[in-house]
Amino acid sequence: MHAGRRLAAIVAACCLASVAAQAQKLPAGFVYLRDVDPTIIQDIRYAGSNNFVGRPLRGYQAAECVVKREVGALLKSVQEELAPQNLSLKMFDCYRPTRAVADMVAWSRDGKETPAQKRYNPAFSKADLFRLGYIAERSGHSTGAALDLTLVELKADNSATFDPARDYADCTANVNLRAPDGSVDMGTGYDCSDTKSHTAAKSITAAQRRWREKLVQVMARRGFVNYSKEWWHFSLPGAGGQAYDFPIAPRK
Template identity: 75%
Template structure:
């Protein structure tokens, strides 16, 4: 969902490609796997494991696509973390503009399901745009914004999301909320709650230490965290126009 500010983007440069030319990424975009295959990927909007409960428009594959400079800097972050038995895990990278419009339609459909409330335990989804929790024009569509977390490679990360289970909401203790195979940052991914703010005072010291560790590692490569989302980072100057080409499977 990404707590991103609504930014003014020139949509006359939105690009698209057909499935037949899926490998022809425009505007200096690359598949992150081609830059660093060691980075773990869990692209949630290509699955039903997200706040909408289905794959979003434009997500034809669970692949992280980014601008090349962004990918190279992520590779440098990953190299630093690897020495500490840690890894990045990508939740979202480039986001087709049509996916943001899909989010707008979702927010206006007049329904609030129990599964949706896991991500928005205290805020009606009709309020998410006004409060800055979703943007109709997302910086993700420029290829310069990312949603990610840390994985402790020494820990047991075998827990998998089970769509048949009823999990506690995203602010609950890690033992009862949906598993994400990553360190405990105090909330789940895409948690639209004050507890998801990077400097939230309501988390434990250990959770705060993990957030600071992630922010520091990303900052050393020039990435800036968005204060309302511990998971959201952007690289100033690496963006530009928004794009709408679909994410297609990467050919080996």
């Protein structure tokens, strides 16, 4: 009887170890945001076709937000502040493998540009994205401490979905004409390489400016710093470090 119990305990321990081994897919210090706060909406663009490249980027094997553990805890705190206001964060991108950054670089230099891709940089060529500061050969995203995100009104009708076959207006157009993203109107779409995307742009409405200011303020209260050329981009100083290249795999 005692031997049977011991055997059962050994089997149970082995099973738990096996589960833990399967779940441990991330380097130390990284977490899936969904495991920290499942209420935060995720729309990880580079895992699909709804992005400026028009296809999944290398390393995005799953549409999951992966972040440094401390970053995830702070995002949970932001979400807890927003929830009573019927608002939610929506994540567009989190940790980004360096192979995905290299994929962006190669795309920007391939000499080709489709009308669908042009929606994201209507005022200039994609070859100018580096010079103008919209794409970099090294990204803070690869450290797990940079984020692309927006706000969602939970009581609004966010049912419109992206149709890859539809001819949408460019990312600076009226919210009813550009591709839908189920979030508040920030004045441009996500990843819009244009001066209108600058956080303090003068060419947006008062309501759009209030939404941007609200996002910046709620993030700043947790120490996040906004990138002035992209209203959606935030980083946490001191939480970065080395760049990583592990793929974003499905959660177990």
